[in-house]
Amino acid sequence: DEINRNFAITNTFYMINILHDIYFNLGFDEKAGNFQDINYTNEGKGNDSVVVLNYNFPSDDNSLYPIPRITLxxxxxxxxERSSGLDNSVLIHEYSHLVYEAATRIANEPAGHPVFCNYGFIPRGIQEGTVDFFAELFQYKKSNNRNDLYTVGKYVKAIRAVPITSDMSINNLKYSDIRYRGGMEYEKETENDNYFFGNVWATMLHEALYNL
Structure with missing residues (x-):
């Protein structure tokens, strides 16, 4: 209804602006191309603010993120109906895709060459897992422990193979679960899936966090 729609739009506006500021403090500034109309330092190109389309389409799969736009x-x-604009983990996940894409573009296009490192099963899986991990990391509390269960898209009931946790009775994913021959020929359909690979990668990053 209209009230919930406005609630989702307001929450989305708030979270996207908060994420912009958090990433700015982490080094994703104007020079790095941090999606601002006006760059007050006169560094970076400007005029690249993020456009977020909320309640734009029904979805049983995911939210799309062509740079610099997020479609929720x-x-x-x-x-x-549950709007992904009310699920902060989805908002963190999708905005982090933009930052990830921008960061790899800056690192790999010093002479304006196209970036190919973001495409293909393994690179896409690494990206999905990394932005899932950011969604966990940005909501981290000191009271959390490694065996807590964390699921991206919990409110909207988005699907991951298993929650992110160190509890091996719930999540026993290992890198060896991604089996492939010759780099591109996969043994199981589920293993030829960016989100499955991402689930494994996010679990590995989770373990790294708690072993720091």
């Missing part, structure tokens, strides 16, 4: 759908897995 609504999910209907439980018989009721």
């Amino acid at each position: 759908g609504y999910y209907n897995r439980t018989g009721e």
Whole structure:
């Protein structure tokens, strides 16, 4: 309804601006291309603010992120519409895609050459896992422990193979679960999936965090 739609839009506006500021403090500044109309330092190109389309389409899969735009759908897995604009983990995930893409573009296009390192099963899986991990990291509390269960898209009932946790009785994913021959020929359909690879990668990053 209109009230919930406005609520989702307001939450999205707030979270995207908060994420902009958090990433700025982490080094994703104007020179790095941090999606601002006006660059007050006169560094970077400017005029590249993020456009977020909320409640734009029904979705049973995911939210799309062509740079610098985020398209947020609504999910209907439980018989009721749930906007991904009300799921902060989805907002962190999608905005982090933009930052990841921008960072790899800066690192790999010093002479304006196209970036190919973001495409293909392994690079896409690494990116999905990294932005899932950011969604966990940005909501981290001192009271958390490594065996807590963390799921990206919990509110909208988005699907990952297993939650991110160190509890091996719930998540026993290992890098060896991604089996492939010759680099591109995969043994199982589920293993030829960016999100499955991402689930493994996010679990590895989770373990690294708690072993610091």
